């Protein structure tokens with residue numbers, strides 16, 4: 022086992038921007054994604070976590086469904102054993118998967134993630150999707166689960182009560198949501214005893230979700246942006262013909278050429294400067310280091326930010342087709358586009 026050391030060419034974590042949450046806690050304004058999909062093994066992702074911490078990342082976005090928390094836990098164990106980094110220096114997020122919303126299952130799922138990650142608390146625990154159904158990892162977007170269920174607010178609140186219990190038990194410091202919509206969030210804010218501190222949502226230049234983004238920030242909920250680069254190398258089964266490619270956008274490319282960076286770095290830089298917390302994924306050192314360095318280099322100009330604001334195409338990439346609960350539905354039904362929760 023290679024001993025964990027800090028990299029001399031890394032970024033000083035104290036210089037990386039942080040955001041203040043509704044509790045007053047500070048969260049690093051960039052994290053490392055860990056969804057290796059079927060492209061990268063758990064060992065490769067765990068090595069990237071260790072490498073990322075060594076170059077200055079302090080925020081790691083995990084989830085039980087990514088199937089790599091035991092390996093990431095081993096990597097975190099090496100990091101903490103190294104002696105230069107303490108648990109308090111790190112921000113670790115995990116998520117409860119959709120087949121673990123039942124009574125008591127959220128607590129069980131959290132306990133498993135804590136065991137696998139070798140931690141005694143999580144900084145943030147998210148409900149991964151507001152739909153309580155299971156589909157096999159790696160399944161095709163056309164696959165449907167016979168157990169699929171619509172969003173039922175009373176059921177979601179039973180899940181949320183278990184999330185609140187985890188805070189009371191001090192097993193998690195903050196709780197939050199993911200893949201929500203404004204109408205669902207309004208109901209949660211009405212009924213929650215502990216409000217979501219963060220909402221993880223798809224955010225990249227071609228999918229900026231301005232209304233939901235501002236709804237969150239207006240209500241003291243910090244947006245965390247997934248697929249910040251537009252997930253350019255996701256598996257073909259997760260692509261549709263109408264999907265656009267952020268890193269091929271002429272505005273993104275023009276800024277990248279001027280700055281001498283990859284267009285991916287422009288996406289990350291825009292995200293941090295706009296105010297969401299991007300969680301770009303990469304197992305390649307030059308890429309994850311470049312993404313982190315972008316948070317401490319001179320900011321994009323106002324003209325750049327205005328030009329990037331104009332390239333929003335409303336292009337949702339993670340459509341969630343597998344969560345549809347009856348025949349002849351469109352994936353748009355999952356996202357409450359007309360401002361009302363789609364009826365069961």
Ligand SMILES: NC(=O)c1ccc[n+]([C@@H]2O[C@H](COP(=O)([O-])OP(=O)(O)OC[C@H]3O[C@@H](n4cnc5c(N)ncnc54)[C@H](OP(=O)(O)O)[C@@H]3O)[C@@H](O)[C@H]2O)c1
Nearest residue numbers: 054055056247248249250251252254283285301302303308
């Ligand atoms: N809450 C949710 O439901 C949800 C959904 C999706 C994702 N997430 C989280 O969000 C994270 C990020 O999303 P994602 O992995 O789908 O997509 P992403 O971060 O938008 O894109 C990742 C890909 O971009 C490329 N890349 C990254 N940095 C680069 C750089 N500096 N230069 C050039 N290319 C670069 C890499 O491609 P190569 O590998 O080919 O180099 C990498 O695989 C996930 O890992 C996961 O933690 C959460």
